[in-house]
Amino acid sequence: MEPLWVFVGALLAATAVHVAGQQEGFLSIDCGLDAKFNGRRDTYTDIAYVSDDPYVDGGMNHRVAAKFDVSSRSENRRTLRSFPSGIRNCYTLPTESGGKYLVRMEFFYGDYDGKTSPSFEVHLGSNYWDTFRNSDFWWSEAIFVAWGSWVPVCLVNTGGGTPFVSTVELRPLLPSLYPQVTVDESISAFARKNLGADTIYRFPDDPYDRFWEWEVSSLWANLSTKKTIQREDSFAVPIPVLQTAVAPVNNGTVLHVGTWNTYKSTFEFKFFLHFSDIQNTQLRQFDIYLNDYEWYKKYSPPYLTADYVYSTGWYKATEGTYNITLAATNRSMLPPMVNAYEVFNRIPHDTPRTSPKDFDTMMAIKLEYGVKKNWMGDPCFPANYRWSGVNCSGVTANTTRIISLDLSDSNLTGVISDNFTLLTELRYLDLSGNSLNGPVPKSLCKRSAGSLIFRYQSDEDMCNKTTISPPLSKNRTAIISISIVVPMLVVAILVVACLIWRGRRKPKISTHDPPREPELQSAPESRKSNGDQLQNTENRRFTYKELEKFTDKFQRCIGKGGFGLVYYGRLEDNAEVAVKMRSESSSHGLDEFLAEVNS
Template identity: 55%
Template sequence: MPTNPMWANLSTTSNIQEESTMFGVPSAILQKAVTVAGNGTMLNIMSEDRSFFEFMVFLHLADFQDNKIRQFNVYFNSDNPLPYIPQYLAADYVYSRNWYSSTDGKFNITLAATAKSLLPPMLNALEIYTLVAHSTPTTFSKDFDAIMAIKFEYGIKKNWMGDPCSPSRFAWDGVICRNTSDNIPRIISLDLSNSNLHGVISNNFTLLTALENLNLTGNQLNGTIPGSLCKLNAGSFIFSYNSDQDVCKKTSPSSSRSRATILAISIAAPVMVVAILGLSYLIWRVKRKSNIFAYNPPRVPEPTNASRNEKYHWDHLQENENRQFTYEELEKITDNFQLIIGEGGFGRVYHGRLEDNTEVAVKMLSGTSSSGFNGFLAEVQSLTKVHHKNLVSLVGYCSEKAHLALVYEYMSRGNLFDHLRGLYIAKLVRLKV
């Protein structure tokens, strides 16, 4: 910053968070600032440089005095004011937004405190960007777009500003250009060795179609090499990557055979894995079927004084693959028959929960009900013969001494009769209304 008797210098040792944009300046610069000397409320910056033709101004600001309010308006050459409140210990910037054209190179910047501000304006740094006119041609437009894309993709920290090739004395570091017959500069060589690049090899390199030499050694790059990269310049392209050797040279017959072997293995291995899995599945199915056919369910003891028809029903039940429960197991899954969820002529129905947390209904036959026993066996016959997705299925049974029980699926939302009865009552209510 230039000196001025109307300014007062400020400084701090506190760390200031830098800007993450391409226009950011180091924290060490932002730790110093100028403000208005005395009791003034207006900071004026005036300059005259006849070498300026077109220019744009950037003001870098960061407040490190947090004890009072600081607000001000920024004027560029008396344009409309830009209201601004600087952030505490955090960098920010304000720019003129327009390119100013001037034949004499004069410009004026004013920072004026608002009526609410208790502190005068402050300024940490000032940058002026100018357009430099020159007669030399600029870099081929597609090469320029490609090299700019590479710059932003990898965040390259070099003197890569302005035109990559022109003027030649200001060419970018690592960039070599050659003029075509039409006097248009083309990028023919790019050296980005030891440039702290990370990630994959960008496809943007393939857009530099006049490129003859590319050096990416000494970086942290990974991934595959773009297939069209080595085809640049009809195969005469030189590419240095993990070593100083050219990775685009034609491979020897032995290396070609090794690649073919790797390709064959990469194809055969998944096929073998699929075949093994398929064979394992078939063996499992065969074993499972044999286990099913070999299953011999325990014989259900015949209840005492059962008639011939009743004996038939119990014989039919034992031929099915239902689980046989003990009375002790029924006590456990129903929590000692605590929750009654139904009752009929055969006895009571209790809510239960199996070991895998599956809810079931346990229907116990009452010892005092003779008619209930016949209905009980009739239900056995229905559940073991009829199977449908909308009917409850039999989970198991218990036939232990005087304890007879059926265990079947639990209907958490009630039965069909309850739902139809609810609909019927609802319709009657609507008709009455």
Template identity: 50%
Template sequence: MGLRRGPNAKCLLPWTTTLAPETCERRFGPNDPTREPEHESASASINNHGDVLQKVESRQFTYKELEKLTNHFEQFIGQGGFGSVYYGCLEDGTEIAVKMRSDSSSHGLDEFFAEVQSLTKVHHRNLVSLVGYCWEKDHLALVYEYMARGSLSDHLRGNNVVGEGLNWRTRVRVVVEAAQERVCDLFSRVKCRDWEPKLTYQLLQLGQQVIWIQTHGAVGQPGFLSIDCGLDGNYSSGYKDPDEGITYVPDGTYVDAGENHRVAADRESGRLRSDLTVRSFPSGVRNCYALPTVAGAKYLVRVIAFYGNYDGKNSSSLQFDLYLGVNYWNTVSADGDEVYEAMFVAWASWAPVCLVNTGGGTPFVSSVNLRTLGSGVYHPVLAANQSMCLFDRRNMGSNVSILRYPDDPYDRYWWKMRSDPTWKNLSTASTIEQNDNFVVPLPVMQTAIEASNNDTIIKVTRKDKTAHKCMIFAYLADFQNSQLRQFNITLSDTKPLLYSPPYLSAGIVDISDWDMPNNGMYTITLEPTSASKLPPMLNAFEIYTLIPSDNPMTFPRDSWDGVKCSNPSDNTSRIISLDLSNSNLHGPISNNFTLFTALEHLNLAGNQLNGPIPDSLCRKNNTGTFLLSFDSDRDTCNKSIPGINPSPPKSKVNRAAILAISVVVPVMAIVVLVLAYLIWRQKRKRDNVPHSEPELEIAPASRKYHEDGLQRVENRRFTYKELEKITNKFSQCIGQGGFGLVYYGCLEDGTEVAVKMRSELSSHGLDEFLAEVQSLTKVHHRNLVSLIGYCWEMDHLALVYEYMSQGTLYDHLRGNNGARETLSWRTRVRVVVEAAQGLDYLHKGCSLPIIHRDVKTQNILLGQNLQAKIADFGLCKTYLSDTQTHISVAPAGSAGYMDPEYYHTGRLTESSDVYSFGVVLLEIVTGESPMLPGLGHVVQRVKKKIDAGNISLVADARLIGAYDVSSMWKVVDIALLCTADIGAHRPTMAAVVVQLKESLALEEARADSGFKGSIGTLSDTTISTSTFGPSAR
């Protein structure tokens, strides 16, 4: 059932929030001091800060150096709360901005110290870099990288001779960069009081609003998408309705069919602006609006269909159906209700709302509204497999015909209930305490109806012609507590429940399971008890009907032409045949067809395709389980295709191959023999070197160069004797890797650490050691392991890390090191989401991209609560510039995880890490090692199994089927994309993070839907009359 809004459904203007830009500049500077600064008065504080500043990695300048670098502070470029900012240039030509503290500044030593420490700890391409600082008796200064184009404020205000205004594209890009997720992560742990965090926070807020505009099309109300259907091109940017206070956008972005119309002039009076236009769909059986969503999030969707005789036919019998995805939602009638509302949990990044022509007339729609709900709202009734259709929602005792936004933050419609002579209206101005699960608006809870006397029964009845399973919520709050108000409440056909409304607090009574009412009658009955001193009362109620997803109402006419699907045992259909013949397709054939892993027949005949047939399709075609049809020629892979240079004759190819083999094989044999001799000779030399003098000690010049570099890092340098003490003489070995053994230790302050000691047999030398120290000094992220310090003495190399108490992901998947309990699917996906975020930071969050080169389950460490962190940076490589496309370096990594493209070409890119991470994903899916003797690589094993279309053949048997099938499929699909043969075909880690979060949301929704409550639980705010249990999928 839908509901009618009525001709005068107006709203109060909502309050609005405006982001006021902070009037602070980026740069600050010196005054020649005539007195000793305030910060010089606390010598103990100075000594304390000075000790800590010695540990930071940034350069410490003298005041004379700053005078020289700025040419005696010649070029003033800005002013702020700290002081003035001057342009300068380092000895190597690097441009800098020197911020000098003014005597009149309110910013003292604490703020200065906080900024130096904070910017030393954070490194991100969208955070300004601290080059160094100056701290002498009379002078405080900070030295930053120079930002040549000034501030965003300069460009928006036209200050500092900024001539040309920023276009919209540039503005959006700027705030998106400023609002990167990692910036928020970093500043959540940094408490600076200087201007940068404030400015970054303002940009972050603005960026979040702009991102909402980009992805959800709404402007004005965060979490709202309001689509005015049929709006013409004159309103391409939308409008704000002054009556509703809501911003509407046109529907062209969300639907690709239909015709625009306007309602008849004699029907416009008293209507909202969004009711005056409609989009109709005379063509096609099923036309859908694609609404942007986030998988796992909860939404309210509302369709308003005001006929208004837009077609001049004055039809009263027009009918069509609404579908939410593939599930039947409701039937729209031109002479019936206008408002159709549902709530659902999103299952993907978009949700289709479809109008289906059932033969009763042309479907039409006036507006479509999408509202984001809180994660706990209507929990646990609203779940992934339980969408709800609104049947009725009433505000009892109110004089307002419809109450909605801004009083209701989710813009639910609360209709006034028609009065009855057996009850009277109550109201209060007191505040009613909210219930977080339902968030009933305060004005709704401040009114109620009360029976006319203590002998009267309140009975509210609503009839549903189609008699669906229903859920009823009754909301009650008493406005007095001096006398007992007690009654039995019966919802539909449930047993009566003794109840007293809580005083000034929102109480809820609901049916705790979906109930099928007798004769389609939904009833709420309130009958007073003999002990009650006051008659029963009711503030509001809602009635929902179930939109089942486990048995969707769908018909053969809903299916797509040219697509055939399988019906495997786990109820997950896979596409087995795709007929795209005579579809007017142009261009090359995509390699992505191979992603349809269960595909048996692909017909591309009758199109204008050109270019080569991808090798992957040809290989699949030669297996005998797949048929590719192209221009009615079944032997397509040996046939010249239009637009391609013809292949040489097969005989010529064979002769060329024989010639190549006869030359290459002898040459390769000679090369192998020479290499074997050189390796043997080098090994003999190493054996003659005394063990007390490791290889890294041979070159004192190289050692001095590396030591100079290590002096610039911020981490603590340990002595070997300190490590002996910390580890209790290396008594507890907790692991082993390519570098050497790892020992448990504990610092003086109780901090647990892991000490990784280099073994003399290790293939990792000084270069790998130095790379790891320098890399982990430059990167800081919650999903990257933290380096506490290092040891470098003549005979010893060691790295000291934070201790990750739960071992590695590898341990948990293999059952090693006491990790006996199998990780649940939810935990596995959460772990790889966190690991993916760490890799994404290395690739896109650092000043220059860092490639890990050794991503594997052994290098994903788990801490308390199984938080994941990437470890072992000994093989990592850093780009030299932003324009660099790859690094040419000898292949290195771990067997089974190494990118085959990198292995064969020596060209290292971020996609090499993506490949390795794809293997990790397949490990969490299967629980198996990448390489199994006699069975090949995990990528091939998984591809072979999923050809059958049954995910249970791939999933780790130890999970015992406890996973969301769609979530599992999504991870498998992502993994196969990551492990594509060609690096350019792989996704970025940022895209992988997004997809994995969707998979996690699907699994969390499944797991949460299994929540069970207690029978007959009673509290002062919520009552359940039976037990919740998991619903069938």
């Protein structure tokens, strides 16, 4: 194979980029930007950038060296944040669970510390994403489906120097884009090239703000058109990218698209080739090869319509070298051509993660109390980066639950948050040694009586406080005594009812009376229990409305017998009475009720 001389348009150059307004849903973080500045807009894209203070704990702000701090350089590459402390430091970005996103981190060293550019790892959640390797400038981009309300992107110190970052950018994508991406498998952009062009395209030409770097070669002939091209939806390649292409010089029959060498032998790749023929004079047909493998046979790109060819499976070369070649078939009258390509490596979600519900809850607790500690990234994984004070359960379906949380002596102030109750698998919670006040959430108290060990204050049990009531009057004490000794009261009611019945000189009551008519039984006014006899009571009749008034609409039930419920009441002269009501559902008839009273 002839040597392939490739010249790549570096993003550091101030190349022409079209300008438009901010896209909805973009989060653009200028790392190292002082929090006192109320954001700023990028000179080239007009995208609004904000300080990184709300999204990260720890780190130090820096500006690049004076020789790099020039007006021709994008402002967001003049500041950065370094992380000299801690092994893992993370930015926590807000997402919608199930949404698809592009996240990008840019790194411009700019000799900010006068040393040498470091090397360190970048993680997406708890999974390895990429490695920064002693470069002056580099960017890394991943596409993922959010598994919760937050996604952490982390810099991990591997001993190669102090990690740093210049920008962090989050872009929402349509669900239809990159259908290969799922909640269990993300992809990282290894390369994305715009062929036949001399400028970089991003937002607004690409509404998702992907970087389409230009690439040229002495082995290529550039093709271009100004005609409109019909775009497809699976990858939504920008129209300007599809309006340029490359073919072999001198109408050759073989086009060497690219050659890549990977620094990590475990990488697995997918390749995406983007086509739109801009010549319609004769047949163009070619075979596509990935290394020596015939990937696609007899392909003909459609005229002025976007199309693509991609590898359905993940491909891993034995020696870590990859090249793509297009070879014209014998029938083809035109040489092979291609407009753009993307190369992605796989981000497997092999490392378990914390249950999204628990992660979201822990983030809410962190924000409510301003917890710092090492609360960054996934709370449980990787295990050696687990959050301080957190213990987790075993792994089920690649997720784990938080079962223990120790926040003792953590300078917490305010009330005990209801968010603690959302950690439904919690078995141990220690909030002692803080300045918390207010009531303990009822569900925490309820769970502390069962499986949850809850420590709040060492000198008192806040869930089982005894409420001391003021002393009661003698009359009030008598009433409570009556209500407590329900069986004795029922016996007294029956005796009094019998006396009333025998004292009556009325005709026999018809059994056709309404079944829920209350039968009044006067209860004697209580006396001290020293052997006094029950007081004789007046034989009176009461209307139903009077009974409602005496019993406060039958609010206080003091007993239940075979005929129904017994209610407490008080007459006009403060005499206490009990009203026994025969229930419609009672298995006894009215005659039986009267017979019981008359017996």
